[in-house]
Amino acid sequence: MKTTAVYFSPTGNTKKSVDAMARALDADYQAVDLTVAQGEDGQEFSVQMQFSGEDFVIFGMPVYGGRLPALAAKRLSGLYGEQTPCVLVVTYGNRHYDDALVELQDLCEAQGFVVKGAAALVGRHTYGEIQMDRPDTADLEADAAFVRKAVSGDGLHAPIPGNRPYQKQPMEKGQFAPLTSNACTGCGLCRKSCPAGAIGPDFQVDADRCISCFRCIRICPAGAKNMDTEGYRSF
Incomplete structure (x- = not known):
């Protein structure tokens, strides 16, 4: 099983958690950073990847206003699975993640991925001095334990919290x-x-x-x- 960490992480919080999970499964994991996807001319380019059922992918996104950043969601559109198992991660600044996690589920399942686990994790808030030290060492150890359990399990045992239709507009x-x-x-x-x-x-x-x-x-x-x-x- 080859592990790939896919993340959009402008300030590094999401990357820390996703990296901790990926390392727990595969020391030689592949990282796919969707944070910056423009060429030197400023034009957006698409990251295109195809995964098989033998792969395992960890998707990580921050929560902006209760949704995934519109830019981040768009950049997932070039990644395809073939019944590829995955874990979903959203990070938020301790207010609430609202519909972001279920939105990530919808996007990934539409692209051919099978969700084995999902986590909403607290990290440093973008604005102000809130949760400055998160994720901390204990958080990252818990992240690693979670993904080990998810990869060995038989899938989701409860619906992912969230609303369909989503209650807020994405942050453009x-x-x-x-x-x-x-x-x-x-x-x-x-x-x-x-x-x-x-x-x-x-x-x-x-x-x-x-x-x-x-x-x-x-x-x-x-x-x-x-x-x-x-x-x-x-x-």
């Missing part, structure tokens, strides 16, 4: 677009790492494309990306 664009201060050195890391391709040649963020993942804030070596606005502070 974010509520907050980071600012860029004069501390910017023009290194370009934010631009090439933006999941939405929302950062232009001047390193300013396009609010119409930004999904408010705050990846640029987390990775900027100069601390130039920020949300120093009254609207964000009062959120």
Whole structure:
């Protein structure tokens, strides 16, 4: 059995949990990162993969406003299974995951995957200083134990929580677009790492494309990306 970890993880929380699960099954697991899927020209490209019944796939996505990020859901469309067993993971900042997990189930089953287990995991919230140390060591150990149990089991024993139809609209664009201060050195890391391709040649963020993942804030070596606005502070 070959294990593959598939994730969309702008700030790394989802990746940590999915990686812990994949390592528990296969030290040589394959990682498929859907976080950044644009070429140097800024154009979106599709990741195309076909899995067999001998594979095992772990899908990981964050929860944005009770749904999967629309951009992330779209990037799953090129991955196909043939009755391929999988585990589903969504990560959220300790409010609620709402319909995100059942949405991921619907997407994966439509692509030919068979769900063996599903987990909603707490991680650091994108906004503010909430659950700053999550996932911690105990979380990751629990993740590994869960996936071992799932892979050896006979499938789901209870319906995945969620509503059909989903109760909220998917988040096409974010509520907050980071600012860029004069501390910017023009290194370009934010631009090439933006999941939405929302950062232009001047390193300013396009609010119409930004999904408010705050990846640029987390990775900027100069601390130039920020949300120093009254609207964000009062959120």
